[in-house]
Amino acid sequence: MKIAVLGATGATGRHVLTKALGRGWEVRALARDTAADLPEGERLTIVRGDALDADAVGRTVAGTDAVIGLIGARMGRDPALLRPNSTAVLVPAMKAAGVARLVAVTTVGVAATHPHQSWASRALLPLIVGRAHLDQAGQQEDIIGASDLDWVIVRPPRLVDDGMPDAFRLGEALPVAFSATVGRRALAQALLDLASATTPSRQALTILRH
Numbered sequence: 076m077k078i079a080v081l082g083a084t085g086a087t088g089r090h091v092l093t094k095a096l097g098r099g100w101e102v103r104a105l106a107r108d109t110a111a112d113l114p115e116g117e118r119l120t121i122v123r124g125d126a127l128d129a130d131a132v133g134r135t136v137a138g139t140d141a142v143i144g145l146i147g148a149r150m151g152r153d154p155a156l157l158r159p160n161s162t163a164v165l166v167p168a169m170k171a172a173g174v175a176r177l178v179a180v181t182t183v184g185v186a187a188t189h190p191h192q193s194w195a196s197r198a199l200l201p202l203i204v205g206r207a208h209l210d211q212a213g214q215q216e217d218i219i220g221a222s223d224l225d226w227v228i229v230r231p232p233r234l235v236d237d238g239m240p241d242a243f244r245l246g247e248a249l250p251v252a253f254s255a256t257v258g259r260r261a262l263a264q265a266l267l268d269l270a271s272a273t274t275p276s277r278q279a280l281t282i283l284r285h
Contacts, residue, residue: 076271077101079136079174081126081165082145087180087234089113090263091143098267105135126161133168141176141270142169159214166222175225176276178269180262183232183251183281185213191281195253216279227269228279231257242285249281257284 078095082088083104089112095102096116103120104113113121124131126146136142146161162179169177183192184200186209192200201209219226229245232255243261265282 076141077103077139078267078270079103079105079139079142080145081105081132081135081142081161082147082180084108084113085145085147086236087259087262088145090260091145091266092119094260094263094267100267103135103139105131126157127164129164129168132164133172136165136169136174137172139172139174141178142174143266143270144177144179147180156211158211159218162215162218166218166224169224170222176270177219177222177224177226178229178266179215179219179226180229180231180266181212181216181279182209183230183255184209185216185230187213187216187279188230188251188281191248192251193253196251196255199253220277220279225276227276229262229266229269230279230281231262232281232283233257234259234262236260239284244283244285245280247278247280249283251281251283255283257282261285 080091083092084106092102093114096118101118103122105122105124107125122135189197216228235256236259239258241261241264243265245265
């Protein structure tokens with residue numbers, strides 16, 4: 076398996092790289108800073124560039140079997156622009172490279188998850204996360220959904236780093252309480268499983284701690 080990872084220098088991205096290399100996979104990771112503290116391995120290739128740079132994204136995804144997208148606002152850009160704009164670059168880059176499988180992380184709290192959220196979650200998440208962030212995550216999902224890629228969207232609640240086992244629940248209609256969490260290692264495990272699976276596809280799934 077050969078995968079591309081966008082957002083590899085984030086806290087979850089590092090777990091994705093470590094676990095993918097542990098599986099013996101080849102990984103191409105896009106990073107603005109090639110000196111970032113990333114796992115080492117002969118199967119890891121770092122492509123220097125920005126997620127809004129079509130050339131860098133194209134070089135990252137070329138020749139891979141699947142792409143894992145973890146782009147968020149941590150990179151210091153306006154959260155109202157980074158998610159949808161980077162996705163608008165990624166989708167045509169994947170099509171041009173002939174790569175069909177996309178596993179993308181958005182977030183619980185986008186409008187589509189409201190029927191499954193508790194009242195506290197619906198009321199408080201926009202205040203804590205930011206309504207603009209949630210709205211733009213929804214726009215990101217719209218871009219992915221309108222593509223003809225073989226996509227899976229994964230929506231985590233609050234991410235935590237802990238010593239819990241890499242166990243998780245994954246489903247389209249999981250009830251989400253305001254206190255819901257999932258471990259970053261568990262999320263990384265799920266993303267890799269989905270990247271290498273033939274199903275499900277063209278689905279948006281919520282992930283929760285098991």
